[in-house]
Amino acid sequence: MMTSPMPLNFLIISTMLLGMINLVAPFFTKEDSKIRSFFLLSISIFFLFNVIIIDDLFINGTVIKFTLLDIGKYSIAFSLEPLGLIFLTMLAALWIPALLYTIKFLTINHITNSSKYLFFVNCCILLGCIVALSANLITMFIAYELLTLCTIPLIVHHFDKKTLAGLNKYLKILLLSGIILFLPAIIVIYSKIGTGTFIGGGFIKDYFSDSAAVFLLLFFIFGISKAALYPLHGWLPAAMVASYPVSALLHAVVVVKTGLFCIYKVLFYVFGLDYLQYLFSDYNWLVILPAITILYSSLQALKCNEIKMILAYSTINQLSIALISAFLFTPKGLAAALIHMISHSFSKICLFYSAGNFYSLHKTYYINDLTGVNKTMPKTSAIFLIATLSLIGIPPFAGFISKFYIMVAAANQQNLLVMIVIAVSSLFSAFYMLKVLGFIYEPVKIKNNNTEKTVPIFMFISLVLCIIFVICFFFIQQIINIFLTFM
Template sequence: MILENFITANFSIISTLIIGSVNLLTPFITKEDSNIRNILLLLISTIFLINIIIIDWLFFHGIRANIMLFAFDHYAFGLHLEAVGIIFLNLLGSLWICALLYTTKYLAINNIANSSRFLFFFNIIILMGALLSLSANLFTMFCCYELLTLTTIPLIIHVKVGAIYDKLYQYLKILMGSSMLLFFPAILIIYAKVDHGNFIYDGFIQDNFSDTQAIFLFLMFIFGISKAAKYPLHGWLPAAMIASYPVSALLHAVVVVKAGLFCIFKIIIYVFGLKYLHSLFTPFNWIILLPTITIFYSAIKGLQANNIKMILAYSTINQLALALLSAFMFTQKSIAAAILHMVSHSMTKICLFFAAGNYYSINHTSQIKDLLGIKVVMPKTSLIMLIASLSLIGLPPFAGFISKFYIMLAAAQQQQLLIMVIIAISTILSALYMTKILIFIYRANATTNHDSENKLPSSMLVSIIICIVGVVGFFLIQKLIGRFLVYI
């Protein structure tokens, strides 16, 4: 029976990845923007999600998996099931369907050429994220992390606008430079000393390194994983905003920045261990200064920006730092709240980028001043922008409020008054820069000459409505996530 369960779990993982791989070929089956192609893309991504739900069922019934695909020396490329990875995998599977529903028609209405090639790389990024979510050790994590960076390049430069190659250089310089100079060397040090980098609950660093060495290793990981966009290694994210709105949504909401948080969360839990890190940074937890600086810096930059994408980019940096602030309290409740915030931000941010993409598709707006009075002719999109903005700020009953509330509870439990004050100030600043956008959208303008929302393909509106339902009904999603969090 145990052997059968093991084989079933392994088969579910392999079949999920194979199904995801099939969607790499689907964009080339028919001509661009054909209904057959779009339906097949959605169908396969739906089957992908169904396989993930089967994995969920197996996990809840105590069935685990461990697959080694290949190895050389003590470096193995392996996959396994654990709670944090399954949460990330579910997030990818759910948002992939919404993203395809939106993106296929966005490409058509904006006359973006070579949409099949675009969708190929769009899908391969999801597949890289899935592999990353299932990584069983540091070596596998690093390989998938780097492949994820490389596979985003064709999407960022797909539409040739402005100083695109200068922006791409900045993007790669920070992401690849930090990972090769800090992330990878930290992994090499661990493998040289421990002979493995397997993810083990409560970690293994304490038994193999001194406290000082452990702190240096931890800092190497924190700064080496720059996809989490910490100051001063955040510049790649605004630089990547030269890409189209579906790509921006993919970077911010679905895979890339969330991959950064995911890697850090796994390293905290399964390499160092929460108890050991909590003891290392007690009584003075100076490590929270890193996300704190990022929170205030990004809020100020968001207030200064007038470009829609730049405001949304700095808001992402701000919210990622909030998740790290929670994680750096190093308790089970704080890491659970951080994971919850990662998911709530994904659902909120995909709504914001898709709404902004709707505005752009109709009126090619890039500055907030161009949104003046647009709610009159685009009421559905404007309502979704309003709800998603309130969620990002952290107002009840939306997703952002729920995750921030749990961060506050975790801080209160540790009597971390400073963290509670930082979150409160961050919320006020978020309200200020998001209100900048909303004021223009909802300000009366008798001379509005924007084109009508009715010109949008219905699937673009359906996609964003599905996502906003998740933001509004996040209290139900939070209960499902809570079932996984008990295993952390």
């Protein structure tokens, strides 16, 4: 590979600048104007093109590194590597449908201060991109914590006692775990080694005893609580007091996926898979942690009747499916975990946006409010159905492909526990998601059933774009595999 000259380093700077321009774009004109929408979407499209150029340069052998601030052994630095580019490209691709949907959701539901709302939505996505490009632990940690803070105005955009209680639990778990566990782990590494720069294959092996390394790993896993591992999962259902675009942002696009991605980077670039296999060579008990979370979240989802809560516990479930694959500590296991992270993003954003459509026209909160909604909203109901099948793992959709990869990775390790847990999880997912579909497609007699209730066209286009990703995921997975060859 060739190291990039300074002009190519500008690609990272220009990516950041485009994201920052989109922060101020909501304030260019009055709320809900066509000009504002044009600016927001145009900048997001340019951002995606910029990321595609970066992807192409990386695949063709260019190494791009950029240091923004250097203070001794600490630096704010960015670089291109395969895991980060997969995550960055996902964020760039989903930024466009996220804005398409959010812009009109705010209008149809009469949500005020939409410019401020869109500013923080864009801010969250941009911070996710910074995490993706981070070259070291300090850069990743700063962006990770800023992301938590930027979600606060979105969660409490409609302020009342319920949202305040949800925010309180949300912040307690995310901020405290970051300060008490995540940050100390980083400080220990910098103090002991003098650097936190990510290196393929890891860099801590010769600096810590085996037991100290295991404790350090646990600090990272639980300190990065955006991955919602039990018992630090409670922030995620608590955040469901927010509106549907924010819920989708938390569950599908940025927040939880940033948690997964940070753990992936720590496993691969801090510890290294070979070292982790050595540490857990006698018995890999770490897979028990996500297994417990999978079973717990499945049971909780079965008990829920509130739409958002079912989707929230479903997200916790799917995150731990990705983690259990990553905790196999093999290249195939980590690759499958990455693919599942992407497939779940597309499937879950379809579910949240479909539920947001139902809410916008019918003010649905509980699953019994969805009774017969397919009669008035057949297209949205069909998209919800396809996304549900994907989440369960029915072929040929995205969820099946990623779960198949996880099963293959577990079979290669002869890890029967992981294979059983994935199968049981899919069975539970079928139970609680088909319960929702049962209400949506329940036969009812209504008048004027030839006229479909419709949401603004932007909201529906957003859904169509996302469901195309779910249906055509086989081709997306092929692109992901190209990046994985560089690991």
